[in-house]
Amino acid sequence: MPQPFTTIRSIALPLMRDNIDTDLIIRVERLFGAVPRDELGQYAFEAIRKRADGSLDPDCALNDERYFGANILLAGKNFGCGSAREGAVWAIAGMGIRAILAPSFGDIFVTNCYQNSLLPVVLPQARVDAMAASASGLPGAHEIVVDLESQTVIGSDGVVDSFSIPALRRRALLDGLEDIALTLKRADEIAAFHEHDARARPWAYPKRM
């Protein structure tokens, strides 16, 4: 059962490269059952966090202790582009991230976020840049508040930005709705559709092999 989404107040981890794809977020060899989904967090962003020799890259924000414990990720354009692997979302959620603030996201990634109560927030590039700049300042001085109920982000500079989440997704997150149970309340409508559709498009309903 999903947990209802609550307001986030947290420091933010800045990872401002554009086009961070899902292969970068989680390597394929961690998936397909190699690592249980609730343990994927430790493998998030391996390809960014580590150098070619396997050692941690000290210049990478992911390895910077100022950002340890952040619940908010600041990201560049087209974050989460690429594959449909939901393991990318499980890995980020497994790091403790609950909201990602970016100028744009990959389409399938966004859908996967909603399924896991990870909030994808689209903000103008300039605002994400400003928050990233302030996040690199003194620790403790750059808390950001993300409020889904009012659809606002309050930066550490006090500036309030509005964002928009589709009403259906917002309600599901706030109420912690279980989507299969919700759809099955429409079982009669689905059955009626099938009955009508099987007459209109019989080729779509193959006989059993």
Next chain:
Amino acid sequence: MAMSAPRTLFEKVWDDHVVADLGDGFSLLHVDRHLLHDGAGPGLARVKDRGYTIARPDLTFATADHVISTARGRPPTSQSRTRALTALRDGTADAGIPMFDIGSGAQGIVHVIGPELGLTFPGALVVCADSHTCTHGALGAIGFGIGASELEHVLATQTIVQQRRRIMRISYRGECSPGVSAKDIILATVGAIGTAGGSGYAIEYAGAPIRRLEIEERLTLCNLSIELGAKIGMIAPDEKTFAYLEGRRFMPAGKAWDAAVAFWSNLCSDDGAVFDREETIDLSDLSPQVTYGTSPAQTIGIGGVIPRPNDIEDAKARAAIEAALSYMGLEGGEPILGVPVDWVFIGSCTNGRLSDLRIAAAVAKGRHVATHVNAWVVPGSETVQRAAEAEGLDTIFKAAGFAWREPGCSMCLAANGEVVPPGARCISTSNRNFVGRQGQGARTHLASPASAAAAAIAGYIVDHRTLDA
């Protein structure tokens, strides 16, 4: 009767699947075909554990492609991959879902076997937990990738909740010169529009050059829609589509077939239909494409020069190119021609079909792979493999020094452990050149089957149109 407003192809297919309007642009949509691959085992088990039943096993079809070895005899490669395959077999058997397993004669990459078996068809809504499900749009279907949670929802309800997309039409014009393939067209399109250019859109590919493409070429084209950021890409069905599908295993025959074709013939964008965005691309001057970086948009013509970071004004874009070239071990300002390759991969849901293998075999015939190159040909399905062997393509490849392997996704994403070694350079007919995609530290150049085969022979990136005899 009032005249209905003109609609796009996408809108017609979408409207045909709406079970309920959920408001705010969202609909509950009926799913015609849910395709499962070997990542689906846990989802099948979880649906059962949550107390739900599989709603329509008759509309769900499974195969194994991602984690299985493509070596002869299909040796196990790890315990977790074996567990994944077992979970799929057990879950589908338990639910009564047909599975095209290894050795069934129909196993293959899910996006190869769907069209090939006539499982996917014009006007269908097709989902699969794989982003390249956009491939099926080549038949006039809405196909899109879903996540693991959505997979469970589809299994339990045979429906999916989706937000309507905006619609972009990409119209092509001009005549491609010989040797320029569908892969080159779509790589150039990604280069022109960018990897986020299609975000939020369903794309319809249109224009005379699209009509001239054969169905397998259209499948290649639509396969890279997600590389434009669009999870859906479509082509209106036509006589070629119907001819391709007629007689396939899951297609109807006789009067039922005629009724289907009559219905499908209306699946096109009406005159006056409104697109949210229109793009036009002229193909007259297009040359074979090859990527130089770590994004499919980083593509150039085969005679082109790798961009110099210093020529790029925007600091962030410059840093991105610098990082890409550093990873790829390339210098800006150098020609892409002559870059030595270590590995060649011909296959994948992009370019693993019979026509792709014929083109590669025509290049390979009577020649030999360069001594330092490992070259693999991985057919997209057992059907493709059988047809290729019947025409002797395997003999041509093997005589030329290519490895002729069993069907699967293989080195496209290396989920089965078949990797390009760190630092090695691979020219690949697949769809993604992301950092680490083909293995940690692996360097990928995306190209067409002809370009990949020619590079295997030469040992370096070469213009296949002028390959020495």
